[in-house]
Amino acid sequence: MTEIKLEELSNEELLKREKMIITVTYTLAGMLLLLFGLGIFLTFKKGFTALTVVPIALLPIVIINFGNIKKIKAERKLRNL
Template structure:
């Protein structure tokens, strides 16, 4: 199913989408921070592992989601929601 553009969403869809994206993004960011800390700890303890690279590789997803949240908030402001 194709994703609707933000401008084409109804008010309810926009609010639901913002809530979902926010929850997922903040959870992912928290888990990546935890994973990054664990990776640094394991690097000092046992040497470099592939686990150290995973949070860095997944960081663009968090950045993209934060920009989507910003766009949704701007659209909410335009619609006076």
């Protein structure tokens, strides 16, 4: 996957990308939290399941997206948006 340079985006594209990434990241984080809770519940109820590992495996996506949000906010600050 090619990385898009934030400096090359227009102000409108940057704001649109920030809104999309924030929405997707917080939704994914919420779903992973719910899935993790469900996995723990099922572990106590029926023993270890593969469902318990899924939120842990997907956690790096959330971490990377939070890093991208931080970069976008820094670029917004540079542009005084």
